[in-house]
Amino acid sequence: MSEHISSQFNIELENVRTAVMQMGGMVEKQLTDTLNALLGMQGAELKPVIESDSVINGMEVKIDEECQLIIARRQPAAGDLRLVLTVSRVIVDLERIGDEIKKAALKAHELIDHSRAVASDFYDFNRMCGQTIPMLRRALDAFARIDTSALLELIEADKQLDHDYRSSTRSRVTYMMEDPRTISTSIDLMFMNKAIERVGDHAVNIAEHVVYLAKGIDVRHTSVEVVKEALSDKK
């Protein structure tokens, strides 16, 4: 980032970056706590996950206000402005990840609490959850180090996740057909799986924001080819 006359400005920028990393750490913890609770079939351990969503929401609002103050007071330009705008985009995705995890944790809590599911029912969810944890970590790390190389890796990882999600849905349909008594539980599991599949999309979004931060190019809604072009040395 460019040099600033005001060291106070530097501190403010550094503070929002740190706050994003803290928020990201909270969301990552939500994911790992959910996975651990389900591996141990400990419904009670999902309660703090569900409750932490409001803390994450509060972090989003606070960081967003901080960004607005910086824009209003400091009138940042070029790379600094991009950093502030990137932060305000990344926190939206982090908040949505928090939302998706909460949704999944609520369903899981109910399924376990009412003995409507056994450990093996969560197999697909747990595997996908295990895939999203390194994806989120990679995305946060990319933001911290302004590393554009994460995007293509995450697009690949997300393809695998989407594939696994679709196959989990197909196998659930088979279960339901074979034993209609599993329909109600299966539907809850399918919505849990959908939620965790969405977490992967948001991790990809965060890596897209990092490309915007580094290169000033908006690669949302574009093809892998356009992304590769943008990341090539031509720019």
Add this chain to the structure above:
Amino acid sequence: MSEHISSQFNIELENVRTAVMQMGGMVEKQLTDTLNALLGMQGAELKPVIESDSVINGMEVKIDEECQLIIARRQPAAGDLRLVLTVSRVIVDLERIGDEIKKAALKAHELIDHSRAVASDFYDFNRMCGQTIPMLRRALDAFARIDTSALLELIEADKQLDHDYRSSTRSRVTYMMEDPRTISTSIDLMFMNKAIERVGDHAVNIAEHVVYLAKGIDVRHTSVEVVKEALSDKK
């Protein structure tokens, strides 16, 4: 909005507002076209809906770039900055609505194309779609007129939509149990219904952004009581 020395600046602000209304109009058209296609069971009419999603994505990117340029060049303050930031939030929700409609239209197209659903299968979806059209219109109108009163109305309308969504899910589960051959179609219908339920959430979000624009208060993730307090004359 405050007076500007630069009339060019005024024109730029007016242009992004107009662009948001155009984008909103496109999304509204997607919704009405989807509803009409399903009422007439015309799968082919869903194709333009699906294709228009990329146009809407392009509009989001373009308006967002416009907002960044205004911030960088004009260094807007107070109400002007809020307007620009509100625009950049509203277009995110409009883009997500476009995504949800596309998802629903894709599933509907496949169901009709493969004769996997009859007109009555779309009854719940169509009713909910019919509820979201005035919700979106109200939200866009609120943005155009900076009318904070839309929020409480939309929160109420969204409650009804959520209620209808839950009851549609319950009735689908009953169908599936009674006739397991309907499972696969029912699951697609449930995801369509989920998509349209999300459209309502985004309409509420837009009305929340309007409150931020008018009052400078962030009412996301808050209770109805906090919203009422914020909208009371005390502020």
